[in-house]
Amino acid sequence: MKGKIRTGVLVGILSISLVTPLQAHAYQEPTDYVHMKTSNMVVYSAYGAKINASEKGDTFSIKATIVNNRQPLEIEIFKNGKDGILKQVAKKGVMEPVAYRDLGDRVIATIHNSAELKFVNPPPIYFRDTDNSVYSSYISTLAERGIVQGRTADYFGVNDSLTRAQFSALLARAFSFQPVQATQFKDINAKKSWYGGYVGALHSLGIIKGKSQNLFDPNGKITRQQAILMLGRTLDAVDFVQEEFVSLPYQDSFNLQEEALHHTQTLYAIGALHDNMNLLPNQTITRGEFAKMLAVSLEAAGRL
Template sequence: MKGKIPKVVLIGMLGLSLATPIQAYAYQEPTNYVHMKTPNMTVYSAYGATINASEKGDIFSIKADIVNNGQPLEVEIFKNGQDGVLKQVAKKGVMEPVAYRDLGDRVIVTLHNNAELKFVNPQPNYFRDTGHSAYSTYISTLAKRGIVQGRTANNFGINDSLTRAQFSALLARAFSFQQVQPTQFKDIDAKKSWYGGYVGALHSLGIIKGKTQELFDPNGKITRQQAILMLGRTLDAVDFVQEEYAVLPYRDTYDLQGETLRHTETLYAIGALDYNENLSPNQYITRGEFAKMLVVTLEAAGRI
């Protein structure tokens, strides 16, 4: 993981055995934070979590006493002939996205909860409204991982706006934050809403706040400035640190201050914001615009 989180120290060459497939290079296994290994998987944590990991067929199972969303595990899984996209098995066998970066022969997964992981072949998308868009590649990346879906099978809704509930779901799913049911918002039904756990995950990390202490406003629309603010807070939550900045090119950001200005500078520096004359911070963000911002943020955080 990037930023302030203690880095895993890699030393020593892995001994070759019948149980561990031979790699094409000298693989160095993590040591200081290793808690569990299986033939194809190493699970480690900088936070000292007690871990139990196992493999059964094509399922990689990880159980740990993770305290909260701020103390994740890192899981290193060698593909060894397996292909497709890594996902986690949710309730009733539904496949959900999981945050990971692909290193070719293996993947590095970031987990905020117990999980069963599996490589699956993604369904291709046929969005007719993304073909000539500058956001097409970003949308395809998120769709392949199962993070986003189209409005219909053939239409992504690239120019549609995002509600606060939809935004919360996309962001929490992309980073695979552990869902937490919120109790303070009277306009979120914890038992019936499809988005409550996502809102609770982001709220517990200080990423998103309610319109008031008691109301979340799930159907309210997200502006560009609000999206920037919450993506910046997400980078803070995963301990990402931007070391170099550039002067903002926008003519309409002179009144940005404090946290909002800092996160705008961060997202511009990592390439999440387009180079335009104006940022238009109070305009509603579109699904296409947010797809780019989300993918670049995931890349900066090492989650894709």
Template structure:
């Protein structure tokens, strides 16, 4: 052990010196205390990437600033040495800790603009995948903006392979004036609040909710500094207390949110309750909130139990309200903006059978939400995307297979999609895979596949009824621009969907959730020339059919034709929609 300690001291505690305006220098090191000294440097391994992020801080003189170091694409990381530079007349480093399970850290002070951190990994011998590695806590000494820079990373994996990464990552922090001096203890630490929250208020109601108030100036500074992120993603992260058993609510000045929506509509606000639950909202959603106070609330829900539905991750209700002089309004429908709710699945849960769902609070009935599973070092994370608020959960559906799918070419795929709640049968035991899908059914499947919230719009087609089973779905599809009627004012809900009509609506759906790759007319003609009946594709549909073929959503028939005006079967429609959602990253 003493030899190992000496090796660590020699290898990772070498002093570094940076002079000029960047006067502070931190050597951040991770090493396994019980491992043998590494062998000579081996073949060069693929370099991971590293970045810095600053959760929302009070950013007041004398307050605390927290910066996290994250790694992506880590491969059996054994040790890490990072150089971070900052102006030590502006910030003072107080502590460094490891944020990967099993790590602990200390930060002995130097007092000369140089600080070092040594971290030892206990009980683990490597880190792989994406992970937050370190957390640096500073005290703000001066009222101004500044940059913390990550310049160089030296890594060593469990096999002794070493690499040097020129990180070139920065995070910008704005420090504003405050009533307390720089030697006063940070208000957040006194209150025991998690980093990133300006104030922990008493419970706001009888439910005992943990209520936090976000500092408006710090939030707007964070939005401005998010332009400096190296990966182009603009995300403002707020960490909330994950130990609260009841509701957690964040109060934000509506004016600050509205200004952020105008200046950075592409940015997102991410609320994180520990490592198990997060809620990511597009800032553009808050345009028009300037006259009120916004409350974003996440709370456990207890819907009735339903036979055949098992919760893999507990249900939570997500709600947004705006309180102003005119009263309190609830934001339920996000229009063409989609929020992401991420649930971490418990250890040992098979993610392949997991389905993301909204849960009806009155009946407990689950409804499909597009869900993508992502593997991390700490387990499987399910990301649910939807353009509205409700109760959300991860469930497993126990059901009997469809009797008419035995031996069908699409049996396996359709049964899997039914277990995910994306498709349903014409009856409980009959899917009817080779029957044509009706226009009303296709509208309902599209709306379900994108997780669109119901709308109250009246149907404008003369041949549709307000009390029909498909009324809400057709209204939502029409409002989203997914479907169109015919020139004579009819929708023809019971008519089959042709293959070229399906292609056109799939392209519209993909455009709603993300940009579609475009091609010129020559490229379209070249893509379609492989099909013997390419000339029978309607001129209006050729770009969509070509795009769907190029993306792999639509395939030709066995005889080498596209059959664009042939009715689409229910099996073909289900698989084409699934391919579109999968290629968009909305499903697996």
């Protein structure tokens, strides 16, 4: 069962590159979409963005006129001997995750903002509470990319809950959305909160809503149904389409409203949800559960 991305020409071109391995300096010249290339990088835009791309040492720099988070850039970087994890340099030199899939000799990254990218070798990560967890591989994959972090250096908190602020940060960082200040919510300090830009990014895309028009409730807990809704809306926002569906196994799925039911069907079809008899949509979601949902969704959308 496969989904697809609604980006026509761009995906068509990239799919060619997936079939025929490319070498630096030896790829087919693009002709019908905006692009710019350097020695080891090609930057694509299906939206006509003006692009300025450059390499200096081990840093890949991309500057572009991106209007909003619905107009991503696709960046193809040939490794040419480089190893490690691709990350982006945030303010003050802090390394942040970037959405990308690794194709062996190169990576295909997706960004929604101008960025500086580097391959880095982070220290090994070990969480003592994930060894016997069914979510262990998903947590390890996301942690290696820097998308999730533990409650402490060696404790992930598999069965712990997520707040609305934490959930927003995880989702926005995982998909490399450009931060947008959330000025509409009175309970978010736009200047001091660490999560305000993530909430603003998701809100601008229609992914997340407040508890009311002016209140976000950052410390409120996320339920399984809310997680499904927001992750499903995220897949819609990045133009993912699931073409095939199977019947849901959940006896309590009749309680789901139309939008929630649709996104539940999508996430179940791509393998992001469990096969238990009941979904228990109003039960608080755990960090382990969401790690699986997020990792599978990123892979389905071509961002992991």
